[in-house]
Amino acid sequence: MAKTHEIKVEKRNDEGKGASRRLRRAGFVPAIVYGGEVKPVSIQLLHNDVWHASQNEWFYSSILDLSLGGDVQKVLLRDMQRHPFKQLVLHLDFQRVNENEAIRVRVPLHFMNQEASPAGKTSGVVITHEMNEVEISCLPKDLPEYIEIDLSALKTDEIVHLSDLKLPAGVEIPELRFGKEHDHAVVVAKEVREEVEAAPVAAEGEAAAAAPAGATAAAAPAKKDEKK
Numbered sequence: 153m154a155k156t157h158e159i160k161v162e163k164r165n166d167e168g169k170g171a172s173r174r175l176r177r178a179g180f181v182p183a184i185v186y187g188g189e190v191k192p193v194s195i196q197l198l199h200n201d202v203w204h205a206s207q208n209e210w211f212y213s214s215i216l217d218l219s220l221g222g223d224v225q226k227v228l229l230r231d232m233q234r235h236p237f238k239q240l241v242l243h244l245d246f247q248r249v250n251e252n253e254a255i256r257v258r259v260p261l262h263f264m265n266q267e268a269s270p271a272g273k274t275s276g277v278v279i280t281h282e283m284n285e286v287e288i289s290c291l292p293k294d295l296p297e298y299i300e301i302d303l304s305a306l307k308t309d310e311i312v313h314l315s316d317l318k319l320p321a322g323v324e325i326p327e328l329r330f331g332k333e334h335d336h337a338v339v340v341a342k343e344v345r346e347e348v349e350a351a352p353v354a355a356e357g358e359a360a361a362a363a364p365a366g367a368t369a370a371a372a373p374a375k376k377d378e379k380k
Contacts (some may be wrong), residue, residue: 157210158217158224159202161195176242183244185218185227190248195220202241206232210297213259215249226292228257249292256326258285259296263339265304271341277308280340286314286325294322303339312339 164175164182172182181202186192195218205211217224231245249255261284271277286299299317306312313335314325327334 157205157214158219159197159205160219161197163220164194164196167194172243176240181241181244183246185225185246185248187227187248188250197244199241202244203239206241209260213257213295214297215292215295216246218246226251228255251292254289254291255295256287256289257295258287260285260298261338262298262300264300264302266306269303269306269341271306271308271310272303274308274343276345277341277343279303279306280342282337282340286317286338287327288319288323289326290320290323294320296320296323301339306339306341308341308343310341311337313337 161183162180164171166174175182175196176199179199180196181199183195183197184192185195212229216227216229218227226249227246228249229244230247231243232241233243234240235242261281263281266272266279269279271279288296288299299319301312301317303312314328315335317325317338319325327336
């Protein structure tokens with residue numbers, strides 16, 4: 153189960169683009185909390201707190217405790233707007249979590265023991281990670297921060313599919329409900345063979361065309377003069 157992380161927030165009363173710009177200049181990030189039976193609430197967070205949290209994997213896949221003056225609400229980050237080129241977070245969307253309802257979250261994949269595997273030790277074998285995260289469904293109490301994939305037994309030309317992942321109790325991959333065609337590859341170990349390109353062989357006609365004109369004339373027998 154993923155750990156919960158507490159983040160302090162403040163309620164904001166001013167809304168609109170002008171108010172958001174003023175908040176950002178003052179070092180805050182405007183945000184909104186929605187979902188459940190409670191109406192959406194506009195909040196603000198210190199930008200430095202948000203920026204440091206955003207450098208961690210858990211910020212995107214864990215239950216977050218938003219603390220508003222002692223009132224704690226459990227939420228998931230659903231959207232984050234960043235500045236196109238500056239290291240600035242512009243806006244956040246949080247969704248309230250019901251402890252008794254399943255949630256869908258994309259969690260990162262951690263690949264373990266790849267170098268120690270038979271495929272990892274074989275020269276000329278390339279191991280490709282086709283996915284770096286996967287969408288899971290579970291109750292909030294069962295939410296893992298990540299899914300580990302043990303590749304210690306991976307062999308050349310083997311493929312690890314979604315159905316091969318060992319999931320924690322209470323966790324499932326919703327996409328697998330729709331049939332085998334949705335059982336996508338996660339890891340592929342493939343041997344790369346070097347292809348030696350054969351030198352092109354010139355056709356006889358090309359060789360003849362490339363020969364000097366004088367050589368062709370010299371090769372032809374001279375005609376005898378029949379008249380004396």
